[in-house]
Amino acid sequence: MTRRAHSHDYSLRSLQSLLGVSRRVVTGLIDAGFVQPARGRRNELRFSFQDVVVLRTAFQLQTAKIASRKILRAIAKLKKELPQELPLSGIRITAVGDNVAVRSGPAQWDAASGQHLLDFEVAPVQGEVAFLDAAPQNLRNREQQADEWFALAEQLLETDVVGAEQAYRKAVALAPRSHYDASINLGVLLCEAETRCEEALDVFDNALTHFPDDALLHFNRAVVLEELKRYDAAFDAYGRCIELDPTHADAHFNMARLSEICGDNEGLLRHLSAYRRLIG
Incomplete structure (x- = not known):
């Protein structure tokens, strides 16, 4: 089945309201190249669902008490160091302490310093960038x-x-x-x-x-x-x-209608009576 393209339905202001992301973080993500919003009729920025997920990650890092400047610095450094062909869907971002950590494939490192990290649990989320807790993956x-x-x-x-x-x-x-x-x-x-x-x-x-x-x-x-x-x-x-x-009135009504379609007058009357009793 062919997947339809995402529409660009979100303005900068609606995103800030929806996700609680500061304008500075949003513009920093755009400058870093992690989101590429479209332009509306008046040249305003318009964002897609994919952009929403990326920006939601930034918001979650903020709620994990990661400073905006650290988020922006980490993303800017990532943009420079990651291979050009690496898709955005291959990146996992999480908060470890007060740092931003990243995983791509088997490698995991501190986003700002580039230092590799060990024993850092990352959940196997497929698709868009997702915020992950620093805690081990569990139910x-x-x-x-x-x-x-x-x-x-x-x-x-x-x-x-x-x-x-x-x-x-x-x-x-x-x-x-x-x-x-x-x-x-x-x-x-x-x-x-x-x-x-x-x-x-x-x-x-x-x-x-x-x-x-x-x-x-x-x-x-x-x-x-x-x-x-x-x-x-x-x-x-x-x-x-x-x-x-037995109190599901709509089920009785639909059964009455099906009984009528099938020519079952007894079933029609029985279920219609039950429906009227339940809504009365």
């Missing part, structure tokens, strides 16, 4: 990272659907046993695209391997199956939702 860290990606997805949802999808997928992949809220929202997002219902079904099926007795997941899966016109499977999925949550 708690992965849960925290997953929650941060979910929060970013929620922030992007209204302005960058492609970016939100990627962030939801990051949350699902990082969470030790999948990420419930990210799975729900990702599946709904894909289903809303109409042509991606099969992908949405895969998301819900995967989530159900971790949360097999969740009524909402079964309901959403049933909606996707109905969109795909797999009515028998949808009916069974709605039925499972109602088994788990």
Whole structure:
């Protein structure tokens, strides 16, 4: 499947508000060449989802009490020393004490001094630059990272659907046993695209391997199956939702509608009655 290009939906001011990054840090990152924003109609800077992730790293380093001047100095030095062909996705940045440390492949070093570091735990995050704690990688860290990606997805949802999808997928992949809220929202997002219902079904099926007795997941899966016109499977999925949550009014309503489609007048009346009772 071809990935669509990211749109440049963020102004400098909106980024500062969203991430709490100072203008000095943002302009320093631009000068260092780590972000290459586009220009808007009035020649203003516009940033992409990829830029958001890079700038979020800078913000997290700030919250780790790394001085802005040290962040800028480290990034400027990195720009000079890293091979030109090294992609940005190959860089991992973290705070170690009050220093900025970097890992690229097996090598890890202090960003400002260039001194190599030993026994420095780096999580195997694929893709964009990500902020990592100095603490060893464990389940708690992965849960925290997953929650941060979910929060970013929620922030992007209204302005960058492609970016939100990627962030939801990051949350699902990082969470030790999948990420419930990210799975729900990702599946709904894909289903809303109409042509991606099969992908949405895969998301819900995967989530159900971790949360097999969740009524909402079964309901959403049933909606996707109905969109795909797999009515028998949808009916069974709605039925499972109602088994788990007899008060789920929407499941009764949808089962009533499916019963009507299938010519089951008894089922139509039974589920419609249950729906009216629950909402009344």
